[in-house]
Amino acid sequence: MSDLPKTFEPADIEEPLFAAWADAGYFRRDSAGFAENSLSPYTIVIPPPNVTGVLHMGHALNNSLQDILIRRARMQGRPTRWIVGTDHAGIATQNRVEQKLASEGLDRFDIGREVFVQKCWDWRRQYGSTIIGQLKGMGCSCDFDDEKFTMDPGYALAIRKVFVQWYHQGLIYRGLRIINWCPRCTTALADDEVEHIDECGHLWYLRYPLVEPVGETSYLVVATTRPETMLGDSGVAVNPTDERYVALLAAEAKIRLPLMDRVIPLVGDNYVDASFGTGAVKVTPAHDPNDFEIGQRHSLEQINIFNDKAEVNELGGRFAGLSREAAREAVVAAFEELGLLDHVEEHEHAVGHCYRCNTTVEPWASEQWFVRMQQLAAPAIAAVRDGRVRFNPQRWENVYFHWMENIRDWCISRQLWWGHRIPVFYCASCGWHDALEDNPDRCPKCGAAVRQDDDVLDTWFSSQLWPFATYGWPYDPKQAAELDAYYPTQVLSTARDIIFLWVARMIMSSLSFLDDAVPFTDVIIHPTVLDKSGNIMSKSRGNGIDPMELIAEFGADVMRFGLAAQVTGSQDMRFDKDKLAVYRNFATKIFNAARFVQMNLDDYRPLPGRVQPLPATLADRWILARLARLTAQLEQDQSSFNFGAQAHALYAFFWNEFCDWYIEFAKGQLAGGGNERQASQRNLVFVLDTALRLLHPMMPFLTESIWLQLPHGDERPSLVVAHWPNAAELAGYLDDEAERSIELTCTVVGAVRSTRARYRLAARTPLAVSIRLHGDTAAVDAALLKAQAEQVVSMAVCSDFSVGQECARPPQSVAVIAEGLEIFIKLEGQLDFEAERQRLKKEMASRRGDADRLGKKLANQGFMAKAASDVIEKTKNDLAVLEVELKRITAELEELG
RNA sequence: GGGCGUUUGGCGCAGUGGGAGCGCGCUUCCUUCACACGGAAGAGGUCACUGGUUCAAACCCAGUAACGCCCACCA
Numbered sequence: 001m002s003d004l005p006k007t008f009e010p011a012d013i014e015e016p017l018f019a020a021w022a023d024a025g026y027f028r029r030d031s032a033g034f035a036e037n038s039l040s041p042y043t044i045v046i047p048p049p050n051v052t053g054v055l056h057m058g059h060a061l062n063n064s065l066q067d068i069l070i071r072r073a074r075m076q077g078r079p080t081r082w083i084v085g086t087d088h089a090g091i092a093t094q095n096r097v098e099q100k101l102a103s104e105g106l107d108r109f110d111i112g113r114e115v116f117v118q119k120c121w122d123w124r125r126q127y128g129s130t131i132i133g134q135l136k137g138m139g140c141s142c143d144f145d146d147e148k149f150t151m152d153p154g155y156a157l158a159i160r161k162v163f164v165q166w167y168h169q170g171l172i173y174r175g176l177r178i179i180n181w182c183p184r185c186t187t188a189l190a191d192d193e194v195e196h197i198d199e200c201g202h203l204w205y206l207r208y209p210l211v212e213p214v215g216e217t218s219y220l221v222v223a224t225t226r227p228e229t230m231l232g233d234s235g236v237a238v239n240p241t242d243e244r245y246v247a248l249l250a251a252e253a254k255i256r257l258p259l260m261d262r263v264i265p266l267v268g269d270n271y272v273d274a275s276f277g278t279g280a281v282k283v284t285p286a287h288d289p290n291d292f293e294i295g296q297r298h299s300l301e302q303i304n305i306f307n308d309k310a311e312v313n314e315l316g317g318r319f320a321g322l323s324r325e326a327a328r329e330a331v332v333a334a335f336e337e338l339g340l341l342d343h344v345e346e347h348e349h350a351v352g353h354c355y356r357c358n359t360t361v362e363p364w365a366s367e368q369w370f371v372r373m374q375q376l377a378a379p380a381i382a383a384v385r386d387g388r389v390r391f392n393p394q395r396w397e398n399v400y401f402h403w404m405e406n407i408r409d410w411c412i413s414r415q416l417w418w419g420h421r422i423p424v425f426y427c428a429s430c431g432w433h434d435a436l437e438d439n440p441d442r443c444p445k446c447g448a449a450v451r452q453d454d455d456v457l458d459t460w461f462s463s464q465l466w467p468f469a470t471y472g473w474p475y476d477p478k479q480a481a482e483l484d485a486y487y488p489t490q491v492l493s494t495a496r497d498i499i500f501l502w503v504a505r506m507i508m509s510s511l512s513f514l515d516d517a518v519p520f521t522d523v524i525i526h527p528t529v530l531d532k533s534g535n536i537m538s539k540s541r542g543n544g545i546d547p548m549e550l551i552a553e554f555g556a557d558v559m560r561f562g563l564a565a566q567v568t569g570s571q572d573m574r575f576d577k578d579k580l581a582v583y584r585n586f587a588t589k590i591f592n593a594a595r596f597v598q599m600n601l602d603d604y605r606p607l608p609g610r611v612q613p614l615p616a617t618l619a620d621r622w623i624l625a626r627l628a629r630l631t632a633q634l635e636q637d638q639s640s641f642n643f644g645a646q647a648h649a650l651y652a653f654f655w656n657e658f659c660d661w662y663i664e665f666a667k668g669q670l671a672g673g674g675n676e677r678q679a680s681q682r683n684l685v686f687v688l689d690t691a692l693r694l695l696h697p698m699m700p701f702l703t704e705s706i707w708l709q710l711p712h713g714d715e716r717p718s719l720v721v722a723h724w725p726n727a728a729e730l731a732g733y734l735d736d737e738a739e740r741s742i743e744l745t746c747t748v749v750g751a752v753r754s755t756r757a758r759y760r761l762a763a764r765t766p767l768a769v770s771i772r773l774h775g776d777t778a779a780v781d782a783a784l785l786k787a788q789a790e791q792v793v794s795m796a797v798c799s800d801f802s803v804g805q806e807c808a809r810p811p812q813s814v815a816v817i818a819e820g821l822e823i824f825i826k827l828e829g830q831l832d833f834e835a836e837r838q839r840l841k842k843e844m845a846s847r848r849g850d851a852d853r854l855g856k857k858l859a860n861q862g863f864m865a866k867a868a869s870d871v872i873e874k875t876k877n878d879l880a881v882l883e884v885e886l887k888r889i890t891a892e893l894e895e896l897g
Numbered sequence: 898g899g900g901c902g903u904u905u906g907g908c909g910c911a912g913u914g915g916g917a918g919c920g921c922g923c924u925u926c927c928u929u930c931a932c933a934c935g936g937a938a939g940a941g942g943u944c945a946c947u948g949g950u951u952c953a954a955a956c957c958c959a960g961u962a963a964c965g966c967c968c969a970c971c972a
Contacts, residue, residue, distance in 0.1 A: 006932060105965085177968095196969085204970085223970060237972095273971055281972050290970045316931095363970095395901070402900075402968070496967080532909085534965075568911070571902050571966070579909070582920060585934040596931030612934075648919075663931075750938090756926095757938040763927060852917070862952030863915095871953090872917055 002896045010593040013705045017631060018136055026074070026720045027141045029081035029486070042073035043081045043489040043522075045467050046142060046635050046653045047502070048150065049389065050089035051124045052096050053880055054133040057529040057537060058495055059512055060547035064560040064698075065526060065567065065643060066493050067140045071697040072638065073490075074141070075724035081486055082141060083470045085148030086128055086267070090419040090459040092184055113417050119416040124149075134548060139556045141720070148470045150462045151420070158469035159420045159462055160437045162513065167435035171372045172412070178289040179411050181364035182354040183324075185312035187367050187415040189354060190458060191408060192500050194361055196350040203347035205278065207340040208236060211254040211263055214247060220255065220266070221342045225349055226287075227335070228327040229314045231882035232305040233264060234258055235283040237294050240268030242279050258340055259331065260317055267298040286365040288443045302365055308415075310362045314337060324362070336740050368627025369413035369422060371457065376508040377407045379516065380864070383507060384882075388518045392641045393569050404499050412458045419456030425450050464505035465517035474513075488517055493524040496571065501862030524641055527567060532576035545577055546679070555698035558583045564882050565647035586651055587702055593659050594706040597684045600670050601711065604681045610713045613686040613733075618678040618745075618787055619665035621738035626657050634694060634726045649694055658687060663740065668794050685712060741784035744821070745792055748785070751816040752796035753821045759830060766799035768826040772807040775820050775884060779805070798828075817885050817893040819844065822892075837896055844889045847882050854879040 046065050049059060066082065074080045098108055098121050108116045119871065128149075149155070166172045204227045209219040236255055245266070253266045271294055272281050286296025286304040294304060305316045312319045312327045320329050336339040352361040381404045383389050384397050392396040413422060425440055426433040429448035443450050462469075465490055488510075494503060503523055510519035531537055537544040549558045562583040566573040576737040599714060615621045630653045636699070637645040661869060669680035689712040691701040696719050707719040716722045752769055757805035762765075773782050785792070785803045793801050801806040809815065809824050812831045816823040854875055857863050864872065 287948035588934045866952050
């Protein structure tokens with residue numbers, strides 16, 4: 001056996017194991033053996049990664065959690081389905097394809113819409129499977145045989161149905177609004193696709209001369225952060241109650257707009273905050289949402305001075321052709337020249353940026369399609385309020401409520417070519433237009449040719465249908481049965497930044513189209529993965545970590561376990577690659593424990609069927625009791641999605657209980673031969689087998705590779721489909737007596753080892769040990785310790801070991817006082833009396849302090865009157881124990897002299 | 898301007914009312930036949946601060962500070 005490696009090599013086992021699982025069809029929803037039982041199904045839809053995407057740490061975390069959930073459900077025998085696929089990601093993909101074109105010196109208009117869309121499909125075919133392959137590398141057990149894509153033909157039908165129905169219900173409309181325009185992507189963006197970043201800018205104070213002076217006043221001063229937009233000004237607004245301006249308002253003062261020589265009115269509007277700036281606001285209805293509203297109220301002209309690239313157009317007079325940045329400089333310079341620049345202040349303000357390309361967005365008046373949200377939001381709010389959808393951690397529901405209750409209409413049209421084209425058709429001849437599920441050949445009214453709307457839908461419009469469109473809803477013949485069986489899904493796991501963009505909209509659309517069914521019952525908002533210093537990982541910082549590199553270095557199991565271990569309910573996690581060494585060590589520990597078990601099975605004679613434990617000794621009973629507790633604990637932490645606690649419980653059981661103690665006990669039992677050896681072999685196999693099952697969802701590869709070689713006797717061919725250990729079935733092994741016996745054993749062994757270390761004695765130096773027991777538990781404890789004598793002698797290395805209630809203290813011995821017992825360790829001729837006195841005095845002082853505190857408590861009338869009776873009882877007991885121990889220490893000190 | 902999160906030994910984190918735990922690191926010892934990616938024994942904390950509630954507070958409440966995140970049309 002010595003030729004076995006001491007560490008396991010993940011790279012050698014991962015690929016072949018995954019291939020075997022896939023070949024066996026374990027991840028398919030209809031794989032044999034699952035659907036035939038009556039357990040409720042367990043379904044997860046993966047948040048579809050972008051086709052252009054590569055795996056980042058957020059994906060690694062998110063998909064680890066989903067795989068842990070789905071693997072456990074699969075082992076529990078539930079019909080499981082983890083739906084996988086990718087999102088066409090309109091803007092992101094289009095940008096990539098445009099970049100590629102640009103490198104060839106082309107833009108999309110050179111090749112036209114049809115060819116461009118074809119190139120997007122080519123891109124998808126070439127790169128669309130990268131992230132799917134990476135998910136497999138992580139060990140994710142998705143239903144890869146049935147991969148979905150948000151541009152699948154069937155998916156397109158779902159989009160059409162939703163659009164047409166909402167359109168005919170009056171929930172979708174077209175309107176002229178100020179929208180967020182990205183001049184680089186040349187498309188509209190929804191409000192939540194804009195990222196506001198605080199920037200240090202300026203507040204320019206510009207003088208606007210009056211056409212006719214009013215009294216002393218010949219000009220107004222307006223403050224603006226965007227002086228270039230003055231080219232499109234069509235008014236100046238002040239608060240009607242602002243005393244500085246009432247006279248001007250009364251006189252209906254007119255302003256001659258500098259540079260443009262346009263006469264514009266002064267209007268009174270309550271929107272204006274008299275305390276900010278000068279209290280006078282220039283109004284640019286075409287380039288600011290507030291100004292747009294003011295303009296509507298006062299019938300001001302909308303003058304759009306920018307083209308779609310945010311360059312000044314012909315309405316910008318002599319500034320036409322300038323970029324917005326150049327226009328700003330030129331306008332300010334012109335004002336300065338004319339003596340109309342009053343002054344400039346530093347000013348920090350939030351500036352919107354495109355969430356895809358980070359370009360500063362331009363508020364721009366244009367015709368766009370919108371979804372009326374209020375009506376859709378109401379039932380979605382109710383679904384979370386009444387608990388049909390739960391957020392985990394729960395606090396995220398507040399974020400959801402706040403957004404939903406202040407929801408605004410959703411701009412869904414995008415001036416892109418890659419995406420689902422808006423299914424609205426126009427007749428150029430008679431003016432007919434309508435939204436239709438099927439493309440019409442000609443105008444149904446006049447028979448003339450029709451034209452489809454040029455815009456495509458926001459990608460999130462299609463993503464919102466993901467939980468049910470992936471079932472083939474609404475027209476696939478199988479969909480009704482499948483939706484009936486698997487819908488709603490159980491869990492939706494995602495990052496907090498798409499609660500609005502995606503989660504909320506899925507809830508709304510599902511309630512709207514699937515008979516008030518929610519799309520999922522639990523939303524898991526996982527923490528954001530930060531770098532080790534607490535910074536967000538980003539390309540620009542260059543601090544991102546590639547999960548595939550982690551897998552190459554540590555293996556997928558270690559990465560998964562390490563990530564899950566850090567999911568503790570906080571909103572961020574700091575990720576330090578070096579800390580994964582801890583979990584690599586754990587994986588090695590598991591591997592070596594398994595190696596130990598294997599090495600001792602040469603003469604193992606399994607009974608038919610799955611291995612059953614044979615609790616022969618207290619140690620056997622103890623490890624089974626601990627295993628039962630662990631299983632129950634995991635069940636509890638699973639239902640609350642506390643992955644960190646699960647990882648910790650598994651780690652502690654396997655390392656500190658199974659390896660540190662049980663395997664050490666087992667060594668003695670194995671050496672004994674005969675029946676004792678047989679029993680021990682069975683217990684080792686059973687506990688290891690059960691532990692591997694419990695570990696499998698987090699560490700699928702390592703556990704499977706061990707399990708396949710373990711003589712567990714299970715007829716199941718793979719751990720992937722082996723039965724999950726049931727806490728109720730193991731509850732019979734709970735055993736207080738065995739736990740007490742091992743507690744005593746560990747106390748004694750620890751005392752001897754500690755003494756040996758203090759006296760710097762070699763580990764193998766045998767020592768004579770005697771135990772004196774006292775108190776109510778003395779008789780039972782004595783029996784338990786006697787039963788463990790062989791173990792104690794071997795593990796503590798004793799030359800002599802005796803246990804008794806009347807046991808006398810040997811002369812020249814170290815005394816260790818513990819609850820219910822005194823441990824005497826004979827050190828003839830070597831005992832350091834002074835050191836022992838000091839040690840015991842320290843022990844005494846510490847116990848004295850505790851006892852005093854408890855005594856005070858019990859003397860406190862408030863405590864006695866109000867504390868719970870079990871707390872009072874416990875306090876009394878603790879004090880009694882301390883008093884006994886203090887008495888014993890005093891006696892020991894007297895004996896030491 | 899609102900809202901949320903975090904603050905516990907050098908570092909990373911558990912711990913939702915009965916006087917603090919884990920891992921790493923650190924100190925000492927051990928290459929004993931599963932594992933030095935290991936074993937054994939140790940050291941190390943007035944639980945950010947202030948006040949309150951309570952017989953009892955790391956934990957509940959109020960406020961303060963620092964850091965981080967989200968939302969928001971003050972030009």
